[in-house]
Amino acid sequence: MRKWLNNYFVFSRNAFNGVLVLIFLIGLMSVVPAVYDKFVPPPMMTAEERRAVLQLLASDTIKGPKRIALIDIRTLPKPEQSVAELFNFDPNxxxxxxxxxxxxxxxxxxxxxxxxNKGGRFYKPEDLGKMYTINKKLYLRLLPYVRITKDSSFRDRYPEHISKQHQKVKKPEVLKLVELNLADTLELDRLRGIGAVFARRIAGYRDRLGGFYDKEQLLEVFGIDSAKYIQISGQITIDPRLVRKINVNTAQYEDLKRHPYLRYKQINALIQYRKQHGNYQDLNDLRKVLLLSEETLIKLSPYFSF
Structure with missing residues (x-):
């Protein structure tokens, strides 16, 4: 290199050595930042800082470029997860x-x-299990600690979600309540918040059940969440006496197979136990069928006769 430089420039030995050192330092300065970024991680956001930013995102009050900048924190390393602490809480x-x-x-x-934030609400502790973000193991661990307060504070807590359509309900008007166990799809279609698709789903699920005995069974219909339930529930009535009963002492597989609360193995166990031990006298006899859980029996009891 020195011979090549001497063809164009005149350097003393000390000057030439100085040029080499300068070239080395320039190269080092260009490499150090990249190496530093690779091996030295940026300062980690604390758990409290991260949650504060996520809380802002969840509130939907930050919009535009500021929101995009906040969303970028999701790419940062997460702080270590703290040990779960169980305490009584209201999920609302x-x-x-x-x-x-x-x-x-x-x-x-x-x-x-x-x-x-979209108007969803938990009406009973079991509603927590309907959240797709919570697995069954976590749901069962949290369930004993759920405490649902009265609905009276809902409008004060979420005033921005009381739409104009809900405000109209306050006006003096006589609403014609629809009996859910008698209404056809046309009557259901005319209810606010339902429409043709949900009318067919509700009617179809009602036929499989044998009728509704509780308004909250609407939450079992595909697509109906808590927000839609709020909109519908005030427009309907339910007469449990209209529920179609099934005699468990004469029912066969064909009579039970369409019921949404029963599965094949449960139906088979119910029939086989009856054949071996005779007719069921009451709900306590059904508890002897091991495949029928207490929760299932409670849900089925309005549909069974003996």
Whole structure:
């Protein structure tokens, strides 16, 4: 290199050595930042800072470029998950940090907050199990600690979700209530918030059940969440006396197979036990069929006769 440089420039030995050192330093300065970024991680956001930002995202109050900048934190390394802490809670009230304390990930907690922000509500502890972000194991661990408060504070807590359509209900008007066990699809279609698709689903599920005995069974219809249930429930009545009964002492597989609360193995066990031990006298006899859980029996009891 020195011979090549001497063809164009005149260098002393010291000057030439100085040029080499300068070239080395320039190269080193261009490489160091890349190496530093690769081996030295950026300062990690604390759990509290991260949850505060996610809480802002869940509230939907930040929009535009600021929101995009906040969303970028999802690409940062997450702080270590703290040990789950169990305590009594109302799923309609607690914030993201409290969900995380209960053992949920930030993503799971965000899903629940978004559900609430869209008008969703938990009416009973078991509603928590309907959240797709919560698996069965976590649901069973949290269930004993769920405490649902009265509905009276719902409008104060979520005033932005009371739409104009809901405001109209306040006006003096006589609403014609529809008996859910007698209405056809045309009558159901005329109810606010239902439409033709949900009318068919409700009628179809009612036929499989044998009728509704409780309004909250509407939450079992595919696509009906808590927000839609709020919209529908005030427009309907239910007469449990209209429920179609099944005599468990004469029913065969064909009579039971379409019922949504029963599976093939349960139906078979029910029939086989009856053949071996005789007719059922009451609900306590049905408890002897091991495949029928207490929860299933409670749901089925309005449909069974002896």
């Amino acid at each position: 009230v607690i914030d993201l940090a409290q969900w995380v304390r209960l053992g949920l990930s930030e993503k799971q907690a965000m899903g629940i907050l978004n559900y609430r």
